[in-house]
Amino acid sequence: MRTFTLKGLFLTAVFMVLGCLAIHAADDDLITRQITVKLDEAGTLPDKIGSIKKYKLTNLKIVGEINGTDLRFIREMAGKDVNGNGTAGKMATLDLSEAKIVKGGDYYYSRYRSTSYVHTDYYTSDDVIGEYAFENCSGLTSVTFPSSVTSIGEYAFSGCSGLTSVTIPSSVTSIGSSAFSGCSGLTSVTIPSSVTSIGWSAFSGCSGLTSVTIPSSVTSIGDSAFEGCSGLTSVYVSWESPLSINASIFENVNTKSCILYVPKRTYDDYWLSNWGVFDNIEEYDVTGIDNVTTSSDVKEISRYSVNGQRLKVPTKGLNIVKYSDGSVKKVVVQ
Template identity: 60%
Template sequence: MKQIIKRGSFLTLMFMLLGCLSLYAADNDLITEQITIKSEKAGTLPDRIASSRKYKITNLKIIGEINGTDLKMIREMAGSNSYGGSTDGKLSVLDLSEAKIVEGGDCYYSNYYTSNDVIGSYAFYGCSGLTSLTLPAGITSIGDYSFQYCSGLTSLTLPAGITSIGSYAFSNCI
């Protein structure tokens, strides 16, 4: 009789643990497979990703033109808003290899705007959740403080055409 009670207690405990784990996973509901967005017009990324998915995407590839409006959203998805404050974003892998940065749109950080083929100053500042980033093939310059405090960054793919890297671009990257 004691053995049956122990076995029943053990099974009850196991089902409770599994139930808690499944509730945790359902609550997080992270999207871990790569999401590819083909942008035919810069500034439309916020229209292409539903607000319910914005903070759940962990792996994103963007093809086409992006401007300050798009970069602002990418920053939010990567855990940092346009003033350096934290967000609930979980984006860790970002592939911009087939993207083209163009001028225009909103400011992406404080009072900074995008320029053609430039990773601007403070572009990814404070995006500590990013672990892997592939930059656009056509960029020529990386601005000051662009990746400062990107402490989670372990992989960065730079294109061959970069001619200048700004001051403190990679400071406080562990």
């Protein structure tokens, strides 16, 4: 009995070592540099990359039109198949800045609804990041959207917990419900001034989010939009008159320590509204223009992000600017 047990332990150890070596070898086989694929026709990405290299790429840039067939393939490269099951995909960085989403091709996702016992298939539409497009692709860390995208669909990036960087282009007008819910790796979000609506729970559960800038172009924010963003330390808004909201938008946010920054001379209006859930409300100069900058003797000497990182040029979001006379200003760059 003793001999059998020792043999069993030995064999188990051998298999574990071999398994680790196999995984290590597979990781060593990954292609980490950015690979750029140019498509002359939508629906041809699978043919361009092929099945052998499909799961080896970690950093992909696509140039040209993509449809549902391409998006299905991209999902598989990012770790999820058409039914939401896991794949061997390892893609972490996706650059679609020179791509264009078009209608056509296969459905990229099929959702089974147990309550109705039916499958709903999702297809691409022109210039739309569709519903559930990258849901639960937790290995994705960075996504750059096509510059032509006008809307981000419901649950498009829900559960992408590894996502740390998202660049939302100025062409986007709407962010769908739960679009980024559960993206716990995101640390800051600057919503472009083109956006007019933010859906319910759009950023709920983004616990790593520390700063949010909401432009005055936004006319509606759904309930629980930022619920559970427990790491928030600053929220910047620029409406001269507070936007009407439900207080649930910031449920489970530490509103005792998080600072709400509002335009100059609007403190009372915000304090009296549902924005008054924040204990700390501070006024700031939305335009970044005041007496200090009109003086020819006063010059900007340094500029920083809200996280204290030195900025070489004005960057979207809140910039902290130091001037030669010793003054410091908080400026929102749209």
